Amino acid sequence: MLPFGGVQSPVWQNLNAVCKKAIPAQSGIAVTHPPADLEVYADPLLEKVFYNLYDNAMRHGEHVTEIAIGYTPAPDGNEVTIPVENNGAGVSPDMKGRIFRRGVGKNTGLGLFLTLEILTLTNITVDETGKPGRGAGFEIRVPREGCRFTAQT
Numbered sequence: 001m002l003p004f005g006g007v008q009s010p011v012w013q014n015l016n017a018v019c020k021k022a023i024p025a026q027s028g029i030a031v032t033h034p035p036a037d038l039e040v041y042a043d044p045l046l047e048k049v050f051y052n053l054y055d056n057a058m059r060h061g062e063h064v065t066e067i068a069i070g071y072t073p074a075p076d077g078n079e080v081t082i083p084v085e086n087n088g089a090g091v092s093p094d095m096k097g098r099i100f101r102r103g104v105g106k107n108t109g110l111g112l113f114l115t116l117e118i119l120t121l122t123n124i125t126v127d128e129t130g131k132p133g134r135g136a137g138f139e140i141r142v143p144r145e146g147c148r149f150t151a152q153t
Contacts, residue, residue: 023051027054039149041122049115049126050084052114061136080147081141084138
């Protein structure tokens with residue numbers, strides 16, 4: 001068992017509620033949250049994933065004023081992509097291939113490493129897709145069996 005995740009069984013979690021809980025309302029950043037009709041089957045630490053992405057935007061984005069989180073089902077229905085994008089400085093080219101490695105980064109070097117580990121527990125993947133100078137972007141891909149749609153409340 002991993003010391004930081006995988007201790008509890010995965011559960012169905014409403015993506016909108018997880019994102020709202022993870023990102024402080026008083027942050028001063030305009031946040032676009034995903035619609036409330038998607039649930040993701042993931043480790044209970046899913047909130048930590050979105051907090052880490054928010055925290056990295058605040059620490060390293062230099063001038064982040066917006067974060068957008070949404071989702072897009074694949075045309076073939078095999079997965080749902082959850083983009084998390086900000087309008088900050090972006091990830092430098094020399095860091096792009098390394099940011100999910102343990103010990104890499106300017107703070108503890110654990111945030112994005114833990115993000116990847118938490119998601120991997122339920123076969124969810126994540127890649128950095130942003131453009132340096134135009135913002136960081138992350139694509140979280142959830143396999144079909146790990147997502148379900150519910151009626152919006």
